Amino acid sequence: MPNLETALFVFMLAAFLGFELIRRVSPLLHTPLMSLTNAIAAISVVGAILISGEKEASTLSRVLGFIAVVAATVNAVSGYLITDRMLKMFKKRDGAER
Amino acid sequence: MNNTILELFYVAAAAGFILALKWMSSPVTARRGVLAGEIGMLLAVVGTLLRHEVVTYEWIALAFIVGAAIGAPLAYLMPMTAVSQRTAVSQACGALASALIGTAEFYREVPSRGTMVALTLETLLGFLTVTASLVAFGKLQELLPSRPIVFKGQNFLNLSILALAVILGVMMILSPDQRWIFPIFAFVAVLFGILFIIPIGGADMPTVIALLNSYAGLSASAMGFALNNKLLIVAGALDGSSGFILSVIMCRAMNRSFTNVLFGAFGQLQTSAAQAEQRPYRSASPEEAAEILSNARSVIVIPGYGMAVAQAQHKLREMFDTLTKRGVDVRFAIHPVAGRMPGHMNVLLAEADIPYDKLIEMEEINSDFELTDVALVIGANDVVNPAARTDPNSPIAGMPILNADRSRTVMVIKRGMSPGFAGIDNDLYYMNKTLMLFGDAKSFLAGIVKELGAARA
Numbered sequence: 001m002p003n004l005e006t007a008l009f010v011f012m013l014a015a016f017l018g019f020e021l022i023r024r025v026s027p028l029l030h031t032p033l034m035s036l037t038n039a040i041a042a043i044s045v046v047g048a049i050l051i052s053g054e055k056e057a058s059t060l061s062r063v064l065g066f067i068a069v070v071a072a073t074v075n076a077v078s079g080y081l082i083t084d085r086m087l088k089m090f091k092k093r094d095g096a097e098r
Numbered sequence: 099m100n101n102t103i104l105e106l107f108y109v110a111a112a113a114g115f116i117l118a119l120k121w122m123s124s125p126v127t128a129r130r131g132v133l134a135g136e137i138g139m140l141l142a143v144v145g146t147l148l149r150h151e152v153v154t155y156e157w158i159a160l161a162f163i164v165g166a167a168i169g170a171p172l173a174y175l176m177p178m179t180a181v182s183q184r185t186a187v188s189q190a191c192g193a194l195a196s197a198l199i200g201t202a203e204f205y206r207e208v209p210s211r212g213t214m215v216a217l218t219l220e221t222l223l224g225f226l227t228v229t230a231s232l233v234a235f236g237k238l239q240e241l242l243p244s245r246p247i248v249f250k251g252q253n254f255l256n257l258s259i260l261a262l263a264v265i266l267g268v269m270m271i272l273s274p275d276q277r278w279i280f281p282i283f284a285f286v287a288v289l290f291g292i293l294f295i296i297p298i299g300g301a302d303m304p305t306v307i308a309l310l311n312s313y314a315g316l317s318a319s320a321m322g323f324a325l326n327n328k329l330l331i332v333a334g335a336l337d338g339s340s341g342f343i344l345s346v347i348m349c350r351a352m353n354r355s356f357t358n359v360l361f362g363a364f365g366q367l368q369t370s371a372a373q374a375e376q377r378p379y380r381s382a383s384p385e386e387a388a389e390i391l392s393n394a395r396s397v398i399v400i401p402g403y404g405m406a407v408a409q410a411q412h413k414l415r416e417m418f419d420t421l422t423k424r425g426v427d428v429r430f431a432i433h434p435v436a437g438r439m440p441g442h443m444n445v446l447l448a449e450a451d452i453p454y455d456k457l458i459e460m461e462e463i464n465s466d467f468e469l470t471d472v473a474l475v476i477g478a479n480d481v482v483n484p485a486a487r488t489d490p491n492s493p494i495a496g497m498p499i500l501n502a503d504r505s506r507t508v509m510v511i512k513r514g515m516s517p518g519f520a521g522i523d524n525d526l527y528y529m530n531k532t533l534m535l536f537g538d539a540k541s542f543l544a545g546i547v548k549e550l551g552a553a554r555a
Contacts, residue, residue: 004212007323007331014332018339021119027434027459030344030441031181033122034311036135037340038188040115041314043139043333044196046146047321051202052161053152064202066157072195073165074172075188076139081173082184084132086445090125093453 032086039079045072107145108329114138115333119340125454142329178449179406182438183238185307189314190231196317197224197284203324204280214274216323218267222287223317227310229291234307237300238438244300252297253361259290298360301480304439305348305359312341344440351434351460353486353496379515382533384545387509390533391417392550394471394507396427398463400500401447403437404477404512405539411450413543414476418452420550429456431463431473431500433481464501473505475526476539477512483524492522508532511539 025033045068051057052065115138121131146152169188176184200221203209209217236242266283269276298306315337322330349356382390391397399418405411421428430452436443444457467473475482482502485492502508503526510527512534527534535542
């Protein structure tokens with residue numbers, strides 16, 4: 001694991017950035033926010049692809065990697081789609097006037 | 099393609115995620131935020147597929163198809179009352195992915211000690227989040243009892259199991275070549291996930307789901323350390339801090355500490371003989387309620403999860419429309435912990451076409467109750483219980499509540515006089531200015547809407 005210091009720096013900065021960004025989100029949107037961050041956590045798909053796509057991967061790696069890619073894809077796809085579905089419902093009166 | 103160029107894909111992906119969160123700050127830009135997040139994820143996936151060490155594509159493609167085939171219906175068919183369940187399932191999937199990748203990494207070759215630290219954290223958080231999320235799902239879906247499951251010595255057992263997991267983790271870090279430890283470690287993590295969630299009651303699930311969200315993010319971040327991948331570190335940290343803040347907000351809204359939520363087994367049935375003597379209360383019919391509402395100038399509706407259980411949102415919107423047309427000022431007061439996840443009420447009301455500028459958060463609306471003619475409580479209980487303010491011995495003492503009791507008239511739609519989740523009697527119901535409207539929320543509101551319409555014709 002090279003560059004531990006850089007990695008820790010990146011982590012620290014991202015965590016503080018996350019705090020600042022999330023604090024600004026109105027409670028009105030906390031549910032979609034949670035679905036969205038949940039979808040972003042599906043970034044583990046990157047690791048899953050690296051594990052299962054390797055040339056010399058063992059059978060164990062292939063199997064675990066395959067399941068991991070499926071699971072992360074479920075996480076990402078359903079997370080993004082439902083966030084958008086929820087946000088579509090938030091309307092102001094002007095738009096909805098009949 | 100050159101891996102250095104591909105690093106740029108990751109940088110752009112991280113920027114996409116940051117913009118996604120930034121744009122979530124307002125409902126006007128939020129959908130743009132989702133798009134930014136999607137583009138970020140796409141760039142991350144493409145940037146990874148193009149790397150030269152990735153050579154086998156068939157299985158990955160198949161996995162994408164299977165994952166999308168499960169994920170898309172999950173997103174479109176899930177009713178909005180059950181978004182919390184979907185989040186729990188989705189979280190379990192994300193955590194499973196990172197736990198399994200950690201496992202595969204461990205067995206690929208004997209990791210260095212530094213990598214082992216990251217892998218230990220990744221798999222510990224990953225495995226425990228999987229089972230904890232699944233149990234949370236079971237409780238939310240009511241497949242498992244939503245009341246806390248408690249037994250003697252539970253906290254001691256849970257802490258011992260956690261301690262065992264930590265000891266095994268340290269052993270693995272000290273000697274990564276001791277391969278036999280890993281399966282036991284994984285098993286202990288899985289077991290801890292189950293045990294730590296069963297004493298937590300249904301009403302505390304918003305906090306717990308947010309906390310698990312944070313764990314899933316931290317697990318992904320730990321994976322970033324193990325794989326030396328900064329995109330994973332960034333995305334995981336963003337998710338980790340988001341889940342953490344939301345759970346802190348939830349705790350604060352209940353005036354409880356993390357420790358109390360996690361170990362307090364809140365919401366057990368109070369079996370003590372403290373059954374208060376029958377106190378007098380007043381009740382009213384839909385006709386009377388409609389009469390009062392149509393003569394009011396301002397109304398604040400306080401919805402709780404009970405409203406969603408009764409599927410009363412759409413009738414509520416009809417009432418909102420009718421009253422608004424008559425010039426009554428109708429607004430909705432949203433308590434942070436109403437519903438089954440943070441902000442749940444807003445989504446349910448928005449789904450019923452209630453404009454979001456009428457959904458007001460607690461701190462903003464609480465001072466307006468004194469000038470309000472009618473506070474209409476629908477399926478909420480503990481969040482309007484004045485005992486939180488007045489009775490220092492109440493289990494909910496100090497919890498910020500909506501000041502429904504300060505409005506001129508209070509109306510409460512409720513099935514009967516039974517106490518709420520916290521099992522505490524509610525003085526609000528026995529006040530002189532309170533009218534109890536007994537019945538199913540949906541049909542009662544339908545009755546009010548019908549009366550309002552008839553009165554106009």
